[in-house]
Every structure is written in C-alpha cells, then in structure tokens.
Amino acid sequence: MTLVVVTGFLAAGCEEKKSPQPQPFKPAAAMPAPAAAVTQESLAPPTYIYTPIGKRDPFRSVYKVIRKPDEKAPGGILTRYEIDQLRLTAIISGISRPRAQVELPDGKGVSIRVGTRIGKNFGRVVRIKHDEVIVSEDYRDWSGRKVTNYIHMKINREKQK
Numbered sequence: 001m002t003l004v005v006v007t008g009f010l011a012a013g014c015e016e017k018k019s020p021q022p023q024p025f026k027p028a029a030a031m032p033a034p035a036a037a038v039t040q041e042s043l044a045p046p047t048y049i050y051t052p053i054g055k056r057d058p059f060r061s062v063y064k065v066i067r068k069p070d071e072k073a074p075g076g077i078l079t080r081y082e083i084d085q086l087r088l089t090a091i092i093s094g095i096s097r098p099r100a101q102v103e104l105p106d107g108k109g110v111s112i113r114v115g116t117r118i119g120k121n122f123g124r125v126v127r128i129k130h131d132e133v134i135v136s137e138d139y140r141d142w143s144g145r146k147v148t149n150y151i152h153m154k155i156n157r158e159k160q161k
Helices: 004-011 076-080
Strands: 088-090 099-103 109-113 123-128 132-140 147-155
Touching: 004 123, 088 132, 099 123, 109 123
Parallel strands: none
Antiparallel strands: 088 099, 099 109, 123 132, 132 147
C-alpha cells in the first residue's frame, strides 16, 4: 500500500505544466495626431551657433609668434625705426670686430656691430664692410616660403667746401 501511495505522489508531481500560448501579432490602431500639427520647422534639425568665447582662434597659427618692438626686445631702440629712417655715419673697420654708428631721426648716435637687431622687421646686421653695412631681414611670402631680404646701408660722403 505504501508503494501505491508513493507512485501516486510521483505521478501527481510529474504532471507537465503547460506554457502560455503566444498571442498572435495585432497591429496597433492608428493613434490620432496630437492637437498641434507637425510643421516643417519642427522636423528640421536644430541650428548650431558657434560662440568663440573662451576658445582659441582656429585660423591663427599656434607656431607663429607675433613680435612687437619693445625696449627690452633684442636691439632695443633700433627696432623702433625703419631702416631707411636711420643714417649710417661712421664705420670702424680693420679690427677683429668691426663696428659702425647709425644716427637716429632725433639726432642720437647708436653703435652697432655684427648680430645687432635693427629695424621694425627685426633685421640683423650680417656684415660690416669698409664703406657699407649689410642688414638681412627674414620674412615669409604669401605662399609661406622663407625669404631673406638684404639691405645695404652706405655712408654718404658729402664734399665739404
């Protein structure tokens, strides 16, 4: 009798549980449009407005350094004037380090030597000959190539009567 009861419990516990049947797909009914009609403006993507505040200028080179004439800048007072405003007054040649003297528009004389910065474009004295001083100015042309311009400053020998 115990055997029949045990098999009866086992038979009752092994009943298969049926899984729920999948529901057939029913398309949703078309919902009515909201009260506000959809316009072309609402379908267009929002416009982007660029604000440069707090950002660097994207068209300015990070490698280019803009130089401004300053008394503490190399060359000091000589970089305040254009080269054609300066007048070559004297040259000391025949020594190991030749020197020359230029006169500023206000009448002051300034001594220069090879390597001195001169002019608003930060030219550099490259050679001092017995009758002229050669200044080179480096700049970049419209295509970005480096160009060197050599300027010859000559002494004006005035005849005295």
